[in-house]
Amino acid sequence: MAPARTGLLAAAILLAEGAACAQGAFGPQLGIELTSDQRRRGLSWSDGRPTAEASIGLPVGEGLQIGAGVTALRGSARHGGADAALDLSAHYARDIGTLRFSGGGTGHVFLGASGLSYAEIDGRISHSLGPAQLSIGASYAPPQHAIGGDNLYLHAGLDVGLPGTPLSLSGRIGRSSGSVDDPARSRRLRPDGRYWDHVIGLDYLAGPFALGLRYSATTIGPVDTALPYMDRHHGARLAGVVRVRF
Amino acid sequence: MGTPTKEIMMLAYLAAASLAATQPIVHEDKVEHQGTSYQVSYRPHVTTSLRTIGMSAGSRPSTQQCRWTATIALDREIHSATGERLAKRLPGAERVIEGYQPGHCEQARRTVETQIAARIESERGAVLAMAQADRSHVLADIDAAHALALN
Numbered sequence: 001m002a003p004a005r006t007g008l009l010a011a012a013i014l015l016a017e018g019a020a021c022a023q024g025a026f027g028p029q030l031g032i033e034l035t036s037d038q039r040r041r042g043l044s045w046s047d048g049r050p051t052a053e054a055s056i057g058l059p060v061g062e063g064l065q066i067g068a069g070v071t072a073l074r075g076s077a078r079h080g081g082a083d084a085a086l087d088l089s090a091h092y093a094r095d096i097g098t099l100r101f102s103g104g105g106t107g108h109v110f111l112g113a114s115g116l117s118y119a120e121i122d123g124r125i126s127h128s129l130g131p132a133q134l135s136i137g138a139s140y141a142p143p144q145h146a147i148g149g150d151n152l153y154l155h156a157g158l159d160v161g162l163p164g165t166p167l168s169l170s171g172r173i174g175r176s177s178g179s180v181d182d183p184a185r186s187r188r189l190r191p192d193g194r195y196w197d198h199v200i201g202l203d204y205l206a207g208p209f210a211l212g213l214r215y216s217a218t219t220i221g222p223v224d225t226a227l228p229y230m231d232r233h234h235g236a237r238l239a240g241v242v243r244v245r246f
Numbered sequence: 247m248g249t250p251t252k253e254i255m256m257l258a259y260l261a262a263a264s265l266a267a268t269q270p271i272v273h274e275d276k277v278e279h280q281g282t283s284y285q286v287s288y289r290p291h292v293t294t295s296l297r298t299i300g301m302s303a304g305s306r307p308s309t310q311q312c313r314w315t316a317t318i319a320l321d322r323e324i325h326s327a328t329g330e331r332l333a334k335r336l337p338g339a340e341r342v343i344e345g346y347q348p349g350h351c352e353q354a355r356r357t358v359e360t361q362i363a364a365r366i367e368s369e370r371g372a373v374l375a376m377a378q379a380d381r382s383h384v385l386a387d388i389d390a391a392h393a394l395a396l397n
Contacts, residue, residue, distance in 0.1 A: 029301070133349040170348075
């Protein structure tokens with residue numbers, strides 16, 4: 001036994017095998033997620049109730065990926081009682097040094113409700129720092145009748161893999177703002193004008209499976225739920241998530 | 247393994263030196279068989295795979311994780327004093343370890359490499375135990391090789 005050499009050369013083994021360290025992420029990715037309440041930007045998209053989401057991501061070129069996801073909305077008042085949301089996206093990502101730049105667009109199509117679909121563009125920069133990943137990003141939905149104006153969402157987040165454990169901790173803060181052309185429809189993305197939201201999550205990872213908890217809250221105050229598109233599910237919420245991805 | 251800083255320095259040095267670095271001998275032994283002395287050495291053989299799972303698109307929080315697995319097998323070489331050599335990967339002696347790192351694998355590669363190196367190092371005892379448990383099979387393999395040569 002040569003302990004002095006073992007430590008040194010454990011690294012050498014890894015690098016010697018580095019060429020065979022295949023990325024292995026060129027196939028389609030399928031995902032299913034069950035959650036007790038799907039919150040996006042602190043707002044429930046599932047009427048505060050449990051829901052399911054299925055998604056697929058398909059790499060179509062170096063750094064380019066298209067994706068589709070469908071979520072049961074449980075008749076959410078926020079989206080006019082729609083049955084489901086179909087998210088169609090295309091994004092391009094490129095690494096420069098330790099930074100990863102990504103940008104693209106997403107179309108949100110609402111099934112079971114007419115005239116409520118809208119689109120937005122987004123960009124994100126992320127940086128790996130040891131076991132942590134920092135990110136900042138922005139999404140902009142240009143003026144559209146479906147959302148009663150335009151919408152800008154700015155966000156910053158931190159994800160940390162707890163070393164030596166299958167646990168991952170995440171946190172994010174965001175701010176949603178925009179102009180208003182139609183006060184009723186603008187409530188879909190900003191129930192009571194511009195606001196802040198934050199979410200803190202903890203995931204337990206096991207192979208393709210993940211079990212997680214999400215605590216989210218917003219700065220939105222009490223609202224009049226009798227108004228069109230107004231949904232009361234925007235307060236502090238702890239939600240459970242079960243996810244599988246292949 | 248040393249401190250993380252030393253580890254990174256070693257990684258950097260070894261990457262610059264050669265990707266075909268000789269793998270380490272984790273265990274050496276000597277056996278006597280029918281009047282002949284044999285030197286037995288064991289080297290780990292590590293294969294790694296990385297896979298990015300999850301999505302990072304749009305304004306939703308990223309669920310992207312780099313999932314890595316490393317499989318540690320053990321290669322055994324028997325050398326006789328007369329220069330004969332018998333090499334074999336030990337069947338059934340494998341350790342599989344896995345881990346995760348937030349983000350895309352390509353972006354997190356350096357961190358992932360450091361994580362894997364540290365985890366491999368933590369498996370040193372188990373790898374050594376695999377090598378020591380093989381001693382009883384060495385003589386049988388030498389006999390089998392002789393029998394094959396005589397036929």
